[in-house]
Amino acid sequence: MKKMSFFNFSLTTFSPNGKLLQIEHALKAVESGATSLGIKASNGVVIVTVKKLPTTLIDENSVKKIQKLNDGIGVIYSGLGPDYRVLISKARKKSQQYFKQYNEIIPVNIISRKVAGIMQEFTQSGGVRPFGVSLLVAGYDHNGPQLFQVDPSGSFWAWKATAIGKNSSNSKKFLEKRYKPDMEIEDAINTAILTLKEGFEGEMDEFNIEVGVIKNDKKFRILEPEEVKDYISELNL
C-alpha cells in the first residue's frame, strides 16, 4: 500500500560539502543501536545480536530481533526496530515475488540489492526520511555462504566478518584478529558470541542475546535459548 505523500520534494538534500546530512544522521541512529555482528565461515554464516530489554517486565519471548526473509536467508539489524519491521515486510514480499516467478529461492546478493534499492528510494522520494537501520543479511546459496550489510544510504557490500551498532569499531578490531578464512561454522559461532561478550554491559546469558545460523543445509535457523546457553557455558570454561 502506498502511503499518500503530500510533499513533492525530497527531505534529503545535499549540503554544500556534498554530504546528505539525513543519511549521516541515520547512520548515527544505527551507531547508537544495539550491537549486532555476523561472521561468514567456510561452511555457513552466523549472526548474533544483543537483546537488551529496558526492563525485566518485558516478555522477552515476544521480542524476536533476528528474522527470516525466507527459508534460506536470515537478517539482523542495528538501529530503529520499527523501521526494521517495515523493511523485513517489504523484503519478504520481494523474495516471494521472485519465488513465484522462478520457483527458486532468491540469491542473497539479489535480495540484498533489492533491499538496498528500497532504502535508497527513501533517500530520494518526496516527504519521507531514510530508514534508521543497517541490516546484516546472512544466507547460503549457489555462491556459498554470504554475509551482506545494507546501509540507510542504500549501499550494500559483502563482509567476511563485521559488527554494527554500539561498540562496532572495537568489535571489528576483535574480529580482525580472530577471523580466519577457513574457519568452520562452530568456531565462528563461538567467536561471534565471544566478540559480543567483549563489549557486553553486564552479565550475558541465553535470554539477552539472539543467535541465528545457516549451514550448508541452506536452512536458516534461530537457535533456541538452551542451545545458546550451551555455547555460552563453553566459553565460560
Added chain:
Amino acid sequence: MAGKNCVAIAGDTRFGVRNQTVALDSNRIFKINNRTLFGMTGLNTDILTLRESFKFQMNLYNLEEEREISPKTFAHNVAQTLYSKRFGPYFITPIIAGLEGEDYTPFLCATDLIGAMEFPKSFVVAGTGEESLMGVCETFYKENMEPEELFEVVSQCLLAAVDRDALSGWGSVVHVLTKDGITTKRLRTRKD
C-alpha cells in the same frame, strides 16, 4: 525427447495461414543458453513477441544474477509469464528441453497456453500434428538413447507425423543438446 544425458527438440519450418503457406523457413526453436532449448507452436505473432520478451528477461537475468538460468527455472518463468495473461492469453504451446544440474540430467517441460506445466520423462509433443506425433513417439521411444540414436528416432518421428498432417511440413529442423553442445540438422520433408 529425452535420451541419456541428452535431449532433442525438433519442429517443422512451415509458417502458414490456414491453407496458405506463407514461409518455409520459420524457425520456432530458440536457444536460451547452452543448457536450455525453447520451442513454441501456435500463433506466429505471439511466438515472435514471446521470443523477444524472453530474450529481454534472460538478458537481464544474466546481468543481475551473473549466472545462466537453469532449464527448470526457465520453465517456471515461462509458465508464470503465460499465466499473467490468463484472461487474454498468448496462443502458443511452449516446449522447454534442457540439461539440468551438474549431472546433465535431461529435463522436459510442456505447458498449455496459460502455463499449466507437465514434466514428462520421455517426450513432449505440440502443434497441429500433435496427435500423430504422440502416436509415433510412443511407438519409437525407448529409454537411455545415445545422442545419435536419439537424433534418428526424433527425425523419424517428426517426418512420419508431418506427412499425416496437412498443415505441417515444408522442411524441418532437429536440435540435439548434449553437454558438449548443440548439433543442428535440417531435414528434407515432402513439400506439400
